[in-house]
Amino acid sequence: MYELILKNIARFITLTPEEEHYFTSLLKLKKLRKKQYLVQEGDIVRYDYFVNKGCLRTYTIDEKGLEHIVQFSIEDWWTGDMYSFLTQQPARYTIDALEDTELLCLERSALEELYIKVPKFERFFRLLLQNAFVSMQERIIGSLSQPADERYCTFITKYPNMEKRLPLKQIASYLGITPESLSRIRSNYIRNNKKRA
């Protein structure tokens, strides 16, 4: 149950067996069925979440009622409304499950305690945030400079096999295009690959 999260942490910091044990003792398991909400816009978020299994989306709904997906989170990713978790203000995003999902939850007060007892975790979560920030910068550049078909190409390269798992509609929302457009992009894509082969 904890192998994945421990491996995830080991990317950046090294823990002793005792530290590992202490850390995992702070985690709570949560299961969600497909379509269930994890966070709704306006909630005060008390947890940071690690995805052990399954898939979620983080999105917002604009004045016209349209959904815009900021992020997908699959196994081995962290998720949550960072803004709300850290400031204890109402969440700006809604998060729900696109598949049956299993999460490990780390509560705010547990995290504070963890920072004190095992200060390495300050470093870990800072690195996590930095990486998230950097990849967000890259996504901005892409969204401003690339046409839709290239953005799709970047997406399937960066998140291999995600496109087989997710409904087209959700990917279109993530890319900022209509489902119709993505459908056409995909059929061009297949046609071009066939030509080359």
Place this chain on the structure above:
Amino acid sequence: MYELILKNIARFITLTPEEEHYFTSLLKLKKLRKKQYLVQEGDIVRYDYFVNKGCLRTYTIDEKGLEHIVQFSIEDWWTGDMYSFLTQQPARYTIDALEDTELLCLERSALEELYIKVPKFERFFRLLLQNAFVSMQERIIGSLSQPADERYCTFITKYPNMEKRLPLKQIASYLGITPESLSRIRSNYIRNNKKRA
């Protein structure tokens, strides 16, 4: 010379006079003339920068040779290539001055020392990063869901008077549109405001 940066820090943490003094003793002053580089893509970035006066842009150049601006930094903002500063890998962005600029520079080793002597700064820089992350998320949503004229409108609302200071070409690059398009958007904008008046 240090009023601005101390006020900036006071938004999130409270310092004693001694801590303020210690902190400012770590800072180095740097002046840049218009068009000078602060960071070039590929550099290893050793400093985090606070803008005391002036204006800079952070951008990257794509395969086609086109510039894409990730960020403008004016007085009271922090800037730098966060990725390079924190990982000591080559910078992904170039930063140069759009006006004569005055910076306060905080070196990596000085920051590490600061974290140890005044741990509150861990909190400060974490909050800084979080805010940057959150506003980046908002920008993604905007860039994917709004037409160019609305993005311009958001820009001038969020960064009041910036549009008077910056060349049109630079703003167009930030918004991900051509200078021609922004020029047209502006003239429509003026026309519409006149109608209403």
Place this chain on the structure above:
DNA sequence: CGTCTATTTGAATGTACTCAAAAGCGGTGG
């Protein structure tokens, strides 16, 4: 099996783009 939603396809529209040319503006050197 039937209903509801997702996906595909087509046609018409619109927004932003490219290319081209003219006008405006700023900085430099004589």
Place this chain on the structure above:
DNA sequence: CCACCGCTTTTGAGTACATTCAAATAGACG
């Protein structure tokens, strides 16, 4: 201080890509 050069901004015309609206088909779920 002015004239010139180069770069920025504006404007116009034609084009390309993505959108909207509509309708047909496919697929998922109860």
